[in-house]
Amino acid sequence: MYWSETPDVFNDFVSESIRRDTFDKILRSLHFADNMKMIDDRFYKVRPFSQHHNNVSNLQFQQEFHSIDEIMIPYCGKHGVKQFIRGKPVRFGFKVWVACTSDGSLLYFEPYCGSDTKIPDIGLGEGPNVVYQRTNGEPLKDDIL
Incomplete structure (x- = not known):
């Protein structure tokens, strides 16, 4: 969604700062609570x-x-x-x-x-x-x- 080209969700800062695959890897391992x-x-x-x-x-x-x-x-x-x-x-x-x-x-x-x-x-x-x-x-x- 962050790298989508539609104007309602596109963000230059996000798309130029980090690669999509790296962002997906971070989201997969990001936890705030112990399961x-x-x-x-x-x-x-x-x-x-x-x-x-x-x-x-x-x-x-x-x-x-x-x-x-x-x-x-x-x-x-x-x-x-x-x-x-x-x-x-x-x-x-x-x-x-x-x-x-x-x-x-x-x-x-x-x-x-x-x-x-x-x-x-x-x-x-x-x-x-x-x-x-x-x-x-x-x-x-x-x-x-």
Whole structure:
């Protein structure tokens, strides 16, 4: 995808910096979690990365205006938490809750995995749960860091 010639995904910096085969080898061996320590979490492989990013970015980016929304990461393979949303530009993929600053810097992201999502439920729905958790600064359920 990074070396595709279509204008929506093509990136000169990536395609000229590293060869495609080298990049594929790196992606095959890149791991954020130990497979032997599987926990009951559908995103256990990327959970340490997301928690570390969320903790570090909360210390660095303190701005007045934030935006909280859901995004879809395109994915067409098989996975238990892959979402399908009819009528969206990206219909198949992983749904992720994100909070960004007004200049577009990513502050926080939490992968959506149905009832196993690590955002506390206050009974108002998915969106308000994320906003409430971010504004009150409460730690996520089952936070391992």
